[in-house]
Amino acid sequence: MSLLGEDIVTEDGEFVINIGPQHPSTHGVLHLKVWLDGETIKRIQPHLGYIHRSIEKMSESLSYRNFIYATSRMDYLSAHINNQACALCVEKGLQVEVPDRAKAIRILMAELTRLSSHQLWWGCTGLDLGAVTPFFYAFRERESIMAIMEETCGARLTQNYCVPGGVMYDIHPNFRSRVKDTLKQIRSKFTEYEEILTGNVIFEQRTKGVGYISAEDAISFGCTGPTARGSGVSCDIRKLYPYDGYEKLQFKEILEQGGDCYARYMVRMAEMKQSVFIIEQLIDNIPEGEFQAKTKMVLKLPKGEFYQRVETARGELGVYIVSDGAASPYRIKYRSPNFSNLSALEKMATGTKIGDLVAIMSTIDLVIPDVDR
Amino acid sequence: MKLILDISFSSFATGIHEWLVGAIHSEGLVKVIEMVIAGLALLVFLVPLCFFLGYMERKVAAFMQVRLGPNRVGPKGSLQIVADTVKLLFKEGLTPNASDKFLFNLAPVIVVVTSMLVMAPIAFAKNFQIWDISIGVLYVSSISSIAVIGILMAGWSSNNKYSLLGAMRSGAQIVSYELSVGLSLISIVILAGSLRMSDIVMSQENGWWIFKGHIPVLISFVIFLIASTAEINRAPFDLAEAEQELTAGFHTEYSGMKFAMFLLAEYINLFVVSAIAATLFLGGWMPFHIGHWHTFNFVMDYIPSSIWFLGKTFAIIFIIMQFRWTFPRLRVDQLLTLEWKYLLPISMVNVILVTVMAIMGWHF
């Protein structure tokens, strides 16, 4: 009957399904063409570009002050870190010394962003594996971080708080007490996270040994962030190429050797605790002083090339600015972490089941606007 | 109060019967009319029941997820589900062009009808049973397995790849979990010595099987809970729907009233499974009695039997709902591993234990 028609099964007997662009677990508009054998995945082909907004082309016509806001829309869950990367790259070109206070504020905000991003990821991982409840617990804590963001930066997601030379305005007077309250709340909830998801036997079975990628492959595919650290590849930019004063802080680079979904999960869980640790070190030691360095009205980078990389919640973000001495970049390239991480998806998911594909996608923690840019 | 209720069910039915016999002098016609009345009564009971279960599920989920749940329509949001049903009724029931239209429309009917049929031998209260068939337990387990045909039919006829995958999963799942459900039911049948539902309830007059039957019955109760959760396709075994993997599984293509029928069937199944668990393991409508505490037992007797039955049923429904809102979903191969590697061997050994216990008379 129609089932044997060419719509469902291709000529050589392959069963092809399109997961996405509108699908509950693709976290946006990712479109995967999946070749199946029963439930087992034989091949995956990602189709990208559903939300390609040509941020790189746009930035070529914007001034060095103006292009930063657009990067909030790339990896919208680590918007602040994206802005920070651009600001750092412009500062590198201008050779501006950023005041210590601004650096500390930037790190605090970046770690809060990382924390909120990981919390959202944790909730979504539960959701993807069929446990709906963790999502709400994660959002409860995330909400208090969002309140901090809103109070100091004026926006919850796309803050646009970093400007070349520092931050846009000083922290809010309530900032310290609010951060401390939030950290206390988050610290007390880590055990809940472990009870409902980490220790759960179904969850362990769904993630352990699923979506394996070796360290060599992870490097070759250009995986970064928790995706690579789950395979034991040391790639934390905060440690290897410190920026904004990360070298003065004490924190551990989390490495897991498993290379599977569970290892990636554990890396992120431990990173949340490390972020809390970093914020605790800084919150009482924010240096006094200016929050922004004096810069010219119109910024002009000297002729040359500038590359700045930062560690976002998902991996290494590279900002590559080619300047011809004008007031706007000649060419700008964002090396986004998700784009490279996504390319490893086929390697991880071939030979697994559809249910595993969902688990793998959620532990890579894809943000599709960052892939498409 | 209790006496009035209990007597009323049987005397009401007898009254109607006698009035019908008096009015119509044909035995066969009276039977048909009585059947129609029973069927209508069941429908009238089922629709509010499903509304309530839908409301309960939303509220239970909401409270577990630190949120309020529906609170707009009606007092405390209690009419939300009615509003949703009305919306589904008015929606266009789409039939995909490439689907097998006859099977596509037949599937939801089969699913709903089978789940309603299973209601027949359940004793809702003392003397209140639609059909006290002598092979009650066998009837329940055989009829409930027809539902898989409806699901397979829905998945196949939709001509959608997701639906097909969901239906195939469901087929494998229901067929294998049927075994564990059957075996755990058999352990009670062995103890009670009868397949008739009313006999099983009466055998628990001096204590429910879950207390009388020591650990083996407890084990078969747990196995029954797990396996029947899988059989009615509820999370963590909702692989046939698996929203995050297959969007909506076997009912991806359904909309409007036909979709509502699947929803209706899901809630009726939930109720039926819990009712059977309550009847077999927790004594059905039988009040809670403790040995020779006559005063206590007397007080317990004053609670109407229907309250006892519904209370037990809803307690089990709550547990099944809590499963859904706590656990992640299993993968399809792990689902089968759970059944064939754990539940089935354990319940087989368990049946032997129960048999030994029944023969030796070790139970109370």
Next chain:
Amino acid sequence: MTPEEIKLSVSELFPNATYDETGEFLNVLTDSKDLKPMMIALRSKKEFDFDYLFCLTCIDWKTHLTMVYHMLSKSNNHTIVIKAKIADINKPEIETVCDIWETANFHEREVFDLFGVKFLNHPDLRRIFLDDEWDGFPLRKNYVDENMIEI
């Protein structure tokens, strides 16, 4: 290795390459034809061992295109930038490196999509973001789109 040492070793192997050390990293400038053997050497030779290609992009200089490869060695912890000049802007072609680094697969498809550089021997060279029917290469400087709004 320090940039000077890398420079020495590279110039031993590839005498045609020129260097630019004004920026943050050591830039090795080469021609598109010499790229592939150089990349193979940089990846496979133990003293280089550039196993991590962290950025791959292209720059349109209006007269020619330049492919830019940022590479890092995880074991030796040194960085290098290779710039390959593609002289023919109307029909740009270069050898693929995605058999050396898997990550180049997607990045080269992106460059093909937005700059129109044809990567020879690439296993799956299709447009990655835009439609297959898309006309032109948006990140080229001479690209005009009638739908573009000038602000």
Next chain:
Amino acid sequence: MKEYFGTIFRSVRSLLKGMKLTGYYFTHPKEIQTEEYPDNRATLTMFDRFKGEVTMPHDENNEHRCTGCQACEIACPNGTIKIITKQELQPDGKKKKAIDTFVYHLELCTMCNLCVVACPSDAIVMGQSFEHSVYDKKQLKKVLNLPGSKIMEGVE
């Protein structure tokens, strides 16, 4: 065999742990986080830095602080702001540039705050309102200076 039962035991324990947690929240309705948004509209206050929309405050004499210098227009990455200036005759006979209309396209605005930062005379601030949805896109095009308003005394 020991491993087999150990697995069962551990699994059941881990599952019960999860059920304990959800059970805890079920029985503690005080933990509920829901904000009943449209109902709490009267008491809802946004943070003072909240970036809702660009507004131009006017004092009681219907005077604003905008000199029409167009710094915000240049600073805006999206072309959200269009300032139309006019030449105003001063009492001393000199002509002075002043704003005629300050056009603000809310539909293009990304609330990046760059215009507010760029403004040398603090004429524009970010407003607190966030309920921007309208039925017609045209309604999103706003004129920020009130009719008949003029520049405040002393603002250069």
